[in-house]
Amino acid sequence: MNINKIDLNLLIYLDVLLRECNVTRSASKLNITQPAMSNGLKRLRDLLNDPLLVRTSEGMKPTEKALRLQPVVRKVLLELEEALQPEANFNERTSTRVFRIMASDYAASTVIPRLLNRLRENAPGITLDIMTPSDVTFHDVEAGRIDMAINRFEELPQSFHQKSIWLDDFVCMMSSDNPLRHNFNLESYLQSQHIWVSKTGFGVGVGMDPNDVQKLGWVDEALQSIDKTRSIRVFTRSYHTAMHLALEQDLIATLPRKVAMINRNNPDLAIIEPPFVIPKIELKMIWSSLLHHDASHIWFRRQVIELANELKKQI
CATH class of the missing domain: 3.40.190.10 (Periplasmic binding protein-like II)
Structure with missing residues (x-):
């Protein structure tokens, strides 16, 4: 294939099409009409002798050749964009970004x-x-x-x-009135009731199962490594909620140190080192x-x- 036959617009079309896998959304991204985008896809298919995107039960999916081309096309366009970028300094004092x-x-x-x-x-x-x-x-x-x-x-x-x-490492937070703070060890930790805080990733979360240690995260995985489990009374997705609940005399929150230190000057809360090793995050x-x-x-x-x-x- 003669590279002279490829114009820059087709590379831009291909880049967006392979990211969106949808002709309508791709046209919207490029601010062109859907027929223009469809025509661009047809030209690419003819030029590369490959369908590039095929319809499946899960929508449009890229072909093997398209997957091989995608990082190459992205790299070419990024390098070109960088080379054409005007030399301009960002003024944070006046920016409204x-x-x-x-x-x-x-x-x-x-x-x-x-x-x-x-x-x-x-x-x-x-x-x-x-x-x-x-x-x-x-x-x-x-x-x-x-x-x-x-x-x-x-x-x-x-x-x-x-x-x-x-x-970041972990600490335990509890009420200053919790009697365990004066005799805090692994045995007393395991006999207590605990507040669990979510480790969050992309996507909508679902309800928690106290018996599913693999999904409970860092603290419970560390306990499992020494063949121990804790009794979880409350599940929350908010560290601020966990710290507030730690004011209750019978609850302990085990959370990252930098979060706990937000309340380091609160006389009603005690921050104590955990009685077992928890890997850093x-x-x-x-x-x-x-x-x-x-x-x-x-x-x-x-x-x-x-x-x-x-x-x-x-x-």
Whole structure:
């Protein structure tokens, strides 16, 4: 095939079609008509001698050849976009940009308040749009509809850029009036009633089963490794709710240290080291290759990392 026959528009069409797998949505993304998008797909099929997208019971799916072409086309377009990008500095003092962030409850409790304070001082016109994990998908991040996702991720698509924000360990929080605080060991921990807090990922969550240790997360997996289990009285998806419930004299919340330290000056709550080893968790931020070279996004990522470094020195 003669490469001279390929124009830039066709590469752009192919990139969007393989991301959306839908002609109508692709046309909308490119602000063209559906017939124009359909014609572009026909030209691509003729040019590459492959259907590229085939209809299945689950919608349009890319062919093997399309899957091989997708990262190559994306790389070419990104490099071209970077080369054509005008040299311009981002002025945070005058910017009115909206940054859309998917943040887990853990991230929203620890990172976002400090980030907002930093922006209030240095970039007063910038707005944050905070979304929960159930609001978005990996596809939203990949397409650049979400500027950043901040969470603990077990697996990530290779197309994402990522940066570790910090590692965090665990502490136990209980009422200052809880008699166990004066005789706190593994035996008394296991005899107590506990508050479970969700580890959140993408997608809408479902109800919890106290017997399904594999889905309970870090604390219960650590207990399982020493052949122990705890009695969970309350399941919650909110760290702030967990800390409030820890005021009850018969409940214990085991949660990441940086969350617990939000209440370190509350005389009604005691923060104690756990009586067993719990592996540390890693908080990451991820973003799309489409935003990687954007000047405003580079500045914003730097703000998150700088405040995270400041917090690591404080706690």
